Amino acid sequence: MLRGTVQLVLSSAAVVLTLALSSTAAAADDTPALAGLPPRVGAVLHGVVSAATARKVGTAPRLSLSIGARSQLLSVSRPFVLPSGIRRPRPGWWLTAADVRIRLAPNSGFGEAVIGVGSNSRTWAQIEIFKRPSSGRAVVEWNTVDIVRGYTVWRGHAANLVVPVANFPPLQAVRSGRNVLRLSVQELGQIQVARVKVSPVAVLSTSLVPDPLKITASVHALGLVHAGDVISVPYTLRNRNPTPLHGVRIVVTNARGLEARPDVTHLESLTGSRRGVIRIHVKRAGTLGFDLAAKTDTASDGVRVNIDSRAALAAPSGRNRLVWGLGTGVAVFLVCNVLWLGLRRIRRGR
Amino acid sequence: MSRRPLILITAASLLLLALAGGSAQAHSVGNLGYVTGSGMNEDGVRNYDFDTQRVASDNVDWPVNLIFFDNASINTVKADLCTHGDLCTGGSTKNGRMDDEAPIASGSGCSNWCWDADSGSKTYVCGTVWGYDATDVHYRPYSPNPPDRMYNTYWGFYVFASSHWDKHDSSLCPGTSQYGWNEQAEKVIWQDWVDWRGTGAAWNNSPTDGNNYQPKHWAGDNYWDNSGEVTRLRVP
Numbered sequence: 001m002l003r004g005t006v007q008l009v010l011s012s013a014a015v016v017l018t019l020a021l022s023s024t025a026a027a028a029d030d031t032p033a034l035a036g037l038p039p040r041v042g043a044v045l046h047g048v049v050s051a052a053t054a055r056k057v058g059t060a061p062r063l064s065l066s067i068g069a070r071s072q073l074l075s076v077s078r079p080f081v082l083p084s085g086i087r088r089p090r091p092g093w094w095l096t097a098a099d100v101r102i103r104l105a106p107n108s109g110f111g112e113a114v115i116g117v118g119s120n121s122r123t124w125a126q127i128e129i130f131k132r133p134s135s136g137r138a139v140v141e142w143n144t145v146d147i148v149r150g151y152t153v154w155r156g157h158a159a160n161l162v163v164p165v166a167n168f169p170p171l172q173a174v175r176s177g178r179n180v181l182r183l184s185v186q187e188l189g190q191i192q193v194a195r196v197k198v199s200p201v202a203v204l205s206t207s208l209v210p211d212p213l214k215i216t217a218s219v220h221a222l223g224l225v226h227a228g229d230v231i232s233v234p235y236t237l238r239n240r241n242p243t244p245l246h247g248v249r250i251v252v253t254n255a256r257g258l259e260a261r262p263d264v265t266h267l268e269s270l271t272g273s274r275r276g277v278i279r280i281h282v283k284r285a286g287t288l289g290f291d292l293a294a295k296t297d298t299a300s301d302g303v304r305v306n307i308d309s310r311a312a313l314a315a316p317s318g319r320n321r322l323v324w325g326l327g328t329g330v331a332v333f334l335v336c337n338v339l340w341l342g343l344r345r346i347r348r349g350r
Numbered sequence: 351m352s353r354r355p356l357i358l359i360t361a362a363s364l365l366l367l368a369l370a371g372g373s374a375q376a377h378s379v380g381n382l383g384y385v386t387g388s389g390m391n392e393d394g395v396r397n398y399d400f401d402t403q404r405v406a407s408d409n410v411d412w413p414v415n416l417i418f419f420d421n422a423s424i425n426t427v428k429a430d431l432c433t434h435g436d437l438c439t440g441g442s443t444k445n446g447r448m449d450d451e452a453p454i455a456s457g458s459g460c461s462n463w464c465w466d467a468d469s470g471s472k473t474y475v476c477g478t479v480w481g482y483d484a485t486d487v488h489y490r491p492y493s494p495n496p497p498d499r500m501y502n503t504y505w506g507f508y509v510f511a512s513s514h515w516d517k518h519d520s521s522l523c524p525g526t527s528q529y530g531w532n533e534q535a536e537k538v539i540w541q542d543w544v545d546w547r548g549t550g551a552a553w554n555n556s557p558t559d560g561n562n563y564q565p566k567h568w569a570g571d572n573y574w575d576n577s578g579e580v581t582r583l584r585v586p
Contacts, residue, residue: 075586093503112425114421114423114425114426116421116507118420118421118506121420121586122420122506123420123421123506123507124506126421126423126499126501126507128423128425128497128498143496143497145497145499145501145507146501147501147502147503151496151497153496167501168503169503170503170504170505170506171503171504184421184586186426186429188425188426188429210503291463
């Protein structure tokens with residue numbers, strides 16, 4: 001039942017951004033970096049850029065696509081120029097934002113449309129629109145995924161939608177000098193999009209990073225445990241870079257029925273490898289499973305976290321051994337009884 | 351011989367089997383782990399899909415060997431491969447496991463590992479693939495559901511998938527059912543993508559490592575062959 005070494009390598013990792021979103025468009029205008037942005041996306045970005053330094057580095061032009069006849073995939077591109085010599089801030093990233101206006105055709109059927117906005121062949125905004133029947137009416141549901149707001153869903157009946165999009169774009173999506181903005185529309189089923197308009201796209205540089213480190217290793221179905229068991233599971237945290245990693249937090253999550261604590265929960269600095277132990281007090285009988293995560297606000301490459309579940313299996317608690325021994329004994333006893341009864345009946349039959 | 355002893359012995363055998371807890375469906379591998387490398391950033395993906403929603407090296411189905419990226423979602427990938435690769439027929443449902451850090455605000459995301467079940471799509475059952483009769487190509491794409499796609503600043507919007515061949519997988523083409531040929535299934539889908547979108551949108555390697563190399567070998571009715579390289583297919 002015990003599993004082998006659980007290992008996870010993530011080059012740089014991820015994202016714990018708590019973003020306060022402003023509810024008023026007026027507030028957005030107070031931030032110089034957001035001046036001139038359409039109100040909806042301005043409101044979305046306000047909370048982000050007010051929490052960090054932000055600077056508008058340029059604007060991509062408006063883009064629109066009219067779709068006359070049904071087509072499975074349509075796209076339009078337009079070049080734009082950003083100031084030469086701009087560089088991604090370090091630490092920090094680019095932010096791109098725009099309002100996307102979508103009009104469904106009056107005679108549109110049911111189906112799904114996927115609208116993508118990106119630059120330099122890297123998509124950073126994707127809107128899914130579903131038109132479905134519901135209680136005799138047509139319902140339109142649309143959603144976006146990004147690292148600013150996460151997964152956001154809207155629902156309504158209107159044929160005209162305004163969707164604010166904002167995201168940390170892929171690295172190559174913003175370049176010094178010439179760039180190419182692209183809008184694509186893909187229709188699945190009988191849905192018909194009549195027109196899509198993208199407002200001027202704001203390109204911002206910010207001190208926020210989309211991928212502060214968060215690496216996770218999971219142990220699932222490690223073994224059967226009983227209430228009262230005390231188990232030690234070794235782990236290793238390894239920084240493969242020569243530069244130290246600062247402010248590392250070590251947390252155990254998803255531990256059901258367990259009280260699991262790493263020996264250390266905060267490291268000022270991590271260079272090379274560090275071995276540690278997670279002490280687990282079992283509160284409720286069941287299958288042992290948990291996740292170990294290491295987090296830091298510094299973006300970094302080449303960090304590895306390792307849980308050696310074999311070591312935990314090699315030394316089950318005395319109570320576990322007793323339970324397994326009893327279980328096996330009862331099973332063998334039952335099987336022998338059945339066989340013995342069978343043989344007796346065979347003899348009697350003769 | 352009387353029937354009773356036979357019944358009793360059968361019952362005892364069944365009891366032993368139940369105690370052993372055996373499973374005839376799932377496969378067993380020695381390199382269950384994660385898809386790793388420079389493309390994964392903050393996200394995590396298990397390098398095999400699973401027969402049931404239980405992470406265990408004796409419960410895997412097939413290796414993850416495809417990644418659709420840039421502007422991908424489960425629905426667009428399925429629509430594209432149905433239209434341009436004849437991969438339109440449903441199969442049996444398996445389970446992918448992943449961790450996407452993008453959806454953080456709504457509370458419905460998958461920032462601490464989650465499952466996605468998908469039956470995937472296959473070519474015509476009992477069709478012909480590369481001259482082999484009674485064969486179909488079957489892939490299963492996975493992503494947190496909702497939102498049916500993952501996002502990071504390396505891949506953009508992406509989904510990952512396992513792939514394999516099925517042989518004689520229906521009573522319509524009787525014969526010994528066999529499964530596997532993962533590398534060949536990957537190549538068929540790569541070729542479909544090249545034929546449609548051109549060589550600029552399909553690469554049969556990746557900076558992301560599947561860590562799921564399987565040398566060519568038979569294990570029961572399954573023929574394993576997987577390079578461990580993840581094929582990249584760009585959705586524009």
